[in-house]
Amino acid sequence: MAARSLTATHLNLIEVANKTIDAVPPHSTTEARTTDHTCAAAALASDGRIFTGVNMFHYSTSLCAENTVLAKAAEAGVASAYSPGLARPTEESPVAEAEQRPAELVLMVAVLSEGRGVISPCGRCRQIMVDYHPGIEVLVLDSDTGDIKAVGIKDLLPYAWVPKKW
Incomplete structure (x- = not known):
């Protein structure tokens, strides 16, 4: 999948991620700690739900916002x-729950605190997204141009190691 220009949906997800990290204290202080949350992510599901999260930095290991x-x-x-997954009945869908298709994640973005903008996922996050959501699109920062682009996860991790499902 070639990189795509941003749509209103992409811009909205970036805004949600920025609001998520902006709402998490503490913000910059003269005593900033490495344990402070510095990244937020937001993902859009095919049924319109948005999921958000922040990173958890710890000296022994870290949990990225995307995870x-x-x-x-x-x-x-x-x-x-x-x-x-689980099918969710909605007011808009009169189809019986047993016939409904569960939602899938279709789009992910991560942003840094203090307005530092969109960042590309690390290698570990890319591998997990390829494994769990091989069709997801990710918003990334093109370091050469400074543009934000929408790219398929498989394009971000070509020749990924894909484990056999247990």
Whole structure:
């Protein structure tokens, strides 16, 4: 999938991610700690729900904001390559619950605190997204041009190692 220009949906998801990190204290202080939350992510599901999360930095290991979002989406019944997900009845869908298709994640973005903007996912996040959501689109920062682009996760991690499903 070639990189695409941003749409209103993309811009809205960036705004949601920025509002998420802006709402998490503490903000910049003279005693900024490495344990402060510095990144937020937001993901859009095919049924319109948006999931958000922040990073959890710790000296022993860290949990990226994207992984927090993936866990929240799984908890809410969003389908992945490892889980069939749960169909959610909606007012707009008169189809019986057994006939409804579970939502899937279709778009992800991560932003840094203090207005530092969109960042591209790290290698670990890319691998997890390829494994769980191989069709997801990700908003990334093109470091050569400074533009934000929408790119398929498989384009961000070509020749990914894909484990056999257990």
